[in-house]
Amino acid sequence: MDRFNGLSDDIICHILSFLPFNEATSTSVLSMRWRYLFAFRPSLHFDDQELGGGQSFIDFVDRVLAVSGNFPISKISIKCRMSIDTGHVTRWMTDVLKHGVSDLDIDIIPDNDVIFVPLEIFTCKTLVELKLAEGFIAMVPDYVSLPSLKTLFLNSILFYNSDCCLLGKLLSACPVLEELTILSGNWQHIEFCRTVSSSTLKKLAITSSFHNEFWGITFDTPSLAYLEYSDIVPRHFPFVNLESLVEAKLHLYVYPDSNPTNLIKGLRNVEVLELSSGDTSQVFYDFREAIPVLSKLFRLSITTDSRHYHWKLLPILLEKSPNLETLVIKGPLYADRYVREYGLSCPVKVLKITEYGGIFEELEQMKHFLEKLPCLELVKVRASAINEEEKSRITKDLLLVPRSSNCNIQIKFL
Helix, strand or coil: CHHHHCCCHHHHHHHHCCCCHHHHHHHHHCCCCCCCHHHCCCEEEEEHHHHCCHHHHHHHHHHHHHHHCCCCCCEEEEEEEEEECHHHHHHHHHHHHHHCCCEEEEEEEECCCCEECCHHHHHCCCCCEEEECCCEEECCCCCCCCCCCCEEEEECCEECCCCCCHHHHHHHCCCCCCEEEEECCEECCHHHCCEEECCCCCEEEEECCCCCCCCCCEEECCCCCEEEEEEECCCCCCCEECCCCCEEEEEEECCCCCCCHHHHHCCCCCCEEEECCHHHHHHHHHCHHHCCCCCCCCEEEEECCCCCCCCCHHHHHHHCCCCCCEEEEEEECCCCHHHHHHCCCCCCCEEEEEEECCCHHHHHHHHHHHHHCCCCCEEEEEECCCCHHHHHHHHHHHHCCCCCCCCEEEEEEC
16 A cells, blocks of 8 residues: 555556455445545546445535546446436536547436436537437527537437427538437427438438428438348338448338338348348348349348247248358248249358247248258257156257258257
């Protein structure tokens, strides 16, 4: 301890910065000198699960932010799972901007109220990453400007702008934005928010945000590499620019007037594609004429989340994917006559089955896959069994399935 006391405050603060924040705070009991040295670090992480909740948590955050003054802090994370008065949170968000923060992550459950996002957030020049969880309400000002922001994460945020396309306003104010996530957002006057337009955006995740059957959405995102999109399909996609798209994960539902044609056509350059529900597969089958040749696709995942799942889409996708190498079936391997009737023809080398129960229908489906996919080199099966006898039976059945001598079967029991 004497050796540490001989060091300067700057060096001690630097050493403490390598400790987890809750461990660093424990050094405050060593002496008066050490009481607040832990607060002078480039990253602060306040979590009521680690630091204790209630008024003591509020007092602790207030004290640390006050002591650190204008000390530069690059990252501040405040997480509180217990109810808290919203006025404290708004004040904290204003205070942290004085530190020149570049990464701000606020995840708090409000006390029977909403948390107002201070207007200063929308004009912060230093923010590079901003994450706001549910419970926030915000008005985006006309003078919004986030020139350094690269990552924006919004979870169930209520915006009450009513005179503009809010999404367009936000995107135009973020000239270097690369990653945008919108989860279950309540965008008022949604009919104005029709365009996701950004030349810099590389990763986009929209989940259950725009449930409006009359709304047409435009993706003008020429640099986008990753798209995760979960929504009710609108009446149309007026314009889709996904030229750089590498990976897409889609969870779609349809109304009678839905038309995903342009979205499906826009996937022609995708390399990794996941249809993450049976409804999504049905959407693609209903609009199968729009499916382009997927010449770059090397990994395809489909989710079989219902015993009524129809495999009629799979032969079509395999035919459209001349260079597919890996096929993943997430869910039970339900038997279906469509696969057997249409057959499969594709250079798939790896087949992954995530849920296999070993019943007769599943075994028959497995036999068909191994028969109709002649280039298979590896079949990876995750199986479930109630006892060792069941494991032995499933293993024996699978290993006896006729297949190419170059094809290996790996079985893992859950």
